[in-house]
Amino acid sequence: MYSEDDLLMLSALQHLLFCPRQCALIHLEQAWTENRFTAEGRVLHERVHSAASDSRSTVRVEYDMPIRSLRLGLSGRADIVEMHPQEDGFWQPFPVEYKRGRPKKDDTDQVQLCAQALCLEEMLDCTIPEGALYYGQKKRRTAVQINDRLRKVTEETTARLHELLSGTTTPPPQYNRRCESCSFIDTCLPKAAVGKKGQVRNYLTRMTES
Amino acid sequence: MKKHLNTLFVTTQGAYLAKEGETVAVRVEKKVRLRLPVHTLNGVVCFGNVGCSPFLLGFCAERDVTISFLTEHGRFLARVQGPVSGNVLLRREQYRRADDPTFSALMARAFINGKVANCRYLLNRTLRDHADKIDTNAMNKAVNHLTGLLKSLGRDLPLDKVRGTEGDAAHIYFSAFDHLIIHHKEDFFFRQRSRRPPLDLVNCLLSFLYTLVMHDVRSALECTGLDPAVGFLHRDRPGRSGLALDMMEEFRPMADRIALSLINRGQLQAKDFVVSASGGVRMKDKARKTLLTTYQERKQDVLQHPFLEEKMPLGLFFHTQALLLARFLRGDLDGYPPVIWH
Numbered sequence: 001m002y003s004e005d006d007l008l009m010l011s012a013l014q015h016l017l018f019c020p021r022q023c024a025l026i027h028l029e030q031a032w033t034e035n036r037f038t039a040e041g042r043v044l045h046e047r048v049h050s051a052a053s054d055s056r057s058t059v060r061v062e063y064d065m066p067i068r069s070l071r072l073g074l075s076g077r078a079d080i081v082e083m084h085p086q087e088d089g090f091w092q093p094f095p096v097e098y099k100r101g102r103p104k105k106d107d108t109d110q111v112q113l114c115a116q117a118l119c120l121e122e123m124l125d126c127t128i129p130e131g132a133l134y135y136g137q138k139k140r141r142t143a144v145q146i147n148d149r150l151r152k153v154t155e156e157t158t159a160r161l162h163e164l165l166s167g168t169t170t171p172p173p174q175y176n177r178r179c180e181s182c183s184f185i186d187t188c189l190p191k192a193a194v195g196k197k198g199q200v201r202n203y204l205t206r207m208t209e210s
Numbered sequence: 211m212k213k214h215l216n217t218l219f220v221t222t223q224g225a226y227l228a229k230e231g232e233t234v235a236v237r238v239e240k241k242v243r244l245r246l247p248v249h250t251l252n253g254v255v256c257f258g259n260v261g262c263s264p265f266l267l268g269f270c271a272e273r274d275v276t277i278s279f280l281t282e283h284g285r286f287l288a289r290v291q292g293p294v295s296g297n298v299l300l301r302r303e304q305y306r307r308a309d310d311p312t313f314s315a316l317m318a319r320a321f322i323n324g325k326v327a328n329c330r331y332l333l334n335r336t337l338r339d340h341a342d343k344i345d346t347n348a349m350n351k352a353v354n355h356l357t358g359l360l361k362s363l364g365r366d367l368p369l370d371k372v373r374g375t376e377g378d379a380a381h382i383y384f385s386a387f388d389h390l391i392i393h394h395k396e397d398f399f400f401r402q403r404s405r406r407p408p409l410d411l412v413n414c415l416l417s418f419l420y421t422l423v424m425h426d427v428r429s430a431l432e433c434t435g436l437d438p439a440v441g442f443l444h445r446d447r448p449g450r451s452g453l454a455l456d457m458m459e460e461f462r463p464m465a466d467r468i469a470l471s472l473i474n475r476g477q478l479q480a481k482d483f484v485v486s487a488s489g490g491v492r493m494k495d496k497a498r499k500t501l502l503t504t505y506q507e508r509k510q511d512v513l514q515h516p517f518l519e520e521k522m523p524l525g526l527f528f529h530t531q532a533l534l535l536a537r538f539l540r541g542d543l544d545g546y547p548p549v550i551w552h
Contacts, residue, residue: 029540030297030435168299170540189537192518200538200545203517204320207550208327208360 002073008165010067010076010115013154016161017108022184023161024170031187058085067119072158078116080134093120095131102137107153109133110144114154117146217253217426218246219502220260221495223282227254229266251275253429257498258282262290276429286421291432300435303539304453308440315369317442317456317546322376323363324460324548329383330356331551332463336390344389352386372443376459387412390470397480398473407490411483412469414491415501419465420458422505427461428454430528434536457531460548464524468508472501517547 008027015023025031060083068075079098083091095116099109110133117128132141144150164171173179173190182188192199218234220227226237234254236244248269254277256262262277267290270277278289307313330353337349359379367375380403388400391412400412408414428451431438441452443459472478482497493501509525518530527549538546 028297028299170542172542187533189518189533189542192534192537192543198544200517200543200547203547204323204545204550205364207516207552208323208364 001070004068004070006073007068007070007075008073008161010074010112010119012161012165013074013115013157014108014112016157016164017106017111019178019182020164020171021173021188021190022182024164025184025187027165028168028170031184059083060085060091067116067123069115069119069122071122072115072118072155073162074115074119074158076116076119078120081120090126093117093124093126093128095120095128096134096141097131098134098136100136102135103133103142107150110150111154111157113144114146114150115158118151118154216246216251217255217506218251219255219257219506221257221282221498221502223259225256226261226263227256227266228263229269234266234270248273248275253278253425255280255425274433276432278425280421286425297435300536300539301437304436304440307539308442311369314442315367315372318369318372319363319367320546320548321443321456321459322372322379323360324550325376325462326356326360326363326379326383327548327550328460328463329379330360332390332467333383333386336392340392343392349386349389352382355382369443376443387466390466392474394473394476394479407486407488407492409489409491411478411480411491412473414483414493415469415472415478416466418493418498418501419469419505420462422502423458423461423465424451424454426509426525426528427457427532430532431457431535433529434532436532436536436539457528457535460531460550461528463551464508468501468504472504477504516550516552 012023012027015026062081062083063079065078065081066075067078078095080096082094082096084094086092095113097109097113097116103109113131113133117131120126121128128146130143130145132143134141173188175190179185179188179190218236220236222236222238222243224238225243228235228237230242230245232249233245233247234251235242236246251270252275254262254270254275256277256279258281260279267277271290276289276291279287281287307317333349333353333356336344337346337353356379359375359382363372363375384400384403391398391400398412399410401410403416404410404413405417408417428438431454436453438451438454440446441454441456444450444452444455446452477500478497482494482500484492484494486492509523511524512521513524513527514521515527515530517534522530531549534543535546537543
């Protein structure tokens with residue numbers, strides 16, 4: 001069990017899955033840069049978050065719900081949690097996470113949704129078998145099963161996250177294709193900051209000798 | 211890294227800056243003279259009697275736009291800034307390293323390397339472009355002398371030796387500086403550096419330009435999360451921005467070049483200055499405006515960053531250098547690469 005002081009941001013899971021260095025830059029080094037993608041995401045979320053809870057048909061909808069799990073050591077906010085009435089009089093929570101773009105090939109978004117579900121399960125003492133991802137570009141929901149495999153991946157990722165962020169070291173960059181779409185490319189300097197031996201020394205020699 | 215954005219300099223006395231939606235409105239005598247979207251700015255510098263609404267101060271702090279207040283003559287008074295950016299790990303590393311004399315000497319060498327190489331570059335340029343108008347013998351001698359000092363900076367030196375080398379280099383460079391003034395020599399001449407107050411027109415220009423560079427370097431360091439007060443070459447002294455002074459070294463010759471081109475192109479004249487009874491020299495409003503405009507334009511020039519080998523506006527170099535320093539302290543680089551013109 002983690003204490004409240006040790007809770008990490010739920011959104012960090014996504015950053016870790018995208019790139020451990022990006023995750024460390026954001027959460028250890030507190031760097032934040034915005035680009036078109038993050039700005040659009042922010043606007044989308046601001047819109048989601050500005051609405052108060054309302055009721056559509058029989059479903060009760062909670063927006064921007066603060067959530068946490070002491071077992072996983074995570075806290076954050078859930079964009080939307082729908083409460084579906086059950087025949088036995090209980091309300092079944094159903095988390096929906098908003099995403100700007102389109103579905104990704106990896107299960108980054110599923111992991112974040114699953115982490116939200118795990119938080120809700122702990123806080124509301126229930127079981128959540130299913131949630132959904134809403135993609136802004138498709139304007140459509142995709143149902144996500146919160147199954148054993150996804151739970152396992154989520155817990156492993158969370159453990160790795162705690163390991164990374166309990167240290168003070170930012171992992172070295174590994175330049176690849178994805179770097180070009182990363183809003184941190186100018187802070188990360190993946191091409192320069194690869195710790196090439198003698199890189200700066202050679203530069204200094206080159207520039208001062210002549 | 212930040213995008214290269216503009217700095218808004220407000221020199222009109224009695225101007226008042228207010229927030230209007232997402233813009234800064236500059237009012238003079240209750241009339242709006244200028245509106246600028248805040249997202250296009252990275253700093254606002256107010257000279258003298260310029261007011262700011264609290265809403266604008268708050269809005270700019272939130273958007274990471276630093277507002278600085280200077281006296282009419284460019285002496286720094288205060289700045290308004292949002293929450294401390296960046297991270298405690300970086301600052302702690304900076305403090306630890308600044309306490310280490312070996313590391314401090316290494317950093318000091320890098321900064322001074324940059325400065326001396328750039329001074330030499332400036333002399334060489336003048337030798338190349340104006341050989342017919344200058345004392346080439348004296349200049350060549352100075353260049354050779356600086357080359358010798360650069361060689362010695364390539365070796366491991368303790369901090370006091372680095373400082374000594376810097377002193378020698380400054381002496382040689384400033385001894386040759388008068389040769390860099392090609393035109394209007396009857397009004398513009400350089401004997402030695404004087405600052406408090408500047409005792410001739412050239413020193414007046416240099417001091418003002420250094421203030422501007424200082425402002426940019428300091429905000430770049432702050433934006434990166436470094437503490438501008440804790441330096442390596444410049445040791446702690448209350449009220450002094452040691453690290454900003456350190457990082458300024460490599461940029462000083464750039465400021466010198468701006469002063470020289472203003473003089474040599476005749477953009478400034480003796481009548482643009484006021485000499486007080488004590489001999490201290492100040493710029494008149496018009497001169498200050500010319501200088502600020504030139505400085506801003508210079509920062510828009512797109513140049514190849516010598517270490518990263520990427521093109522970027524000169525104004526972004528301050529941020530890039532702060533970032534490279536942070537990356538070195540965090541262990542990504544094997545040293546700090548100062549900007550060296552080639």
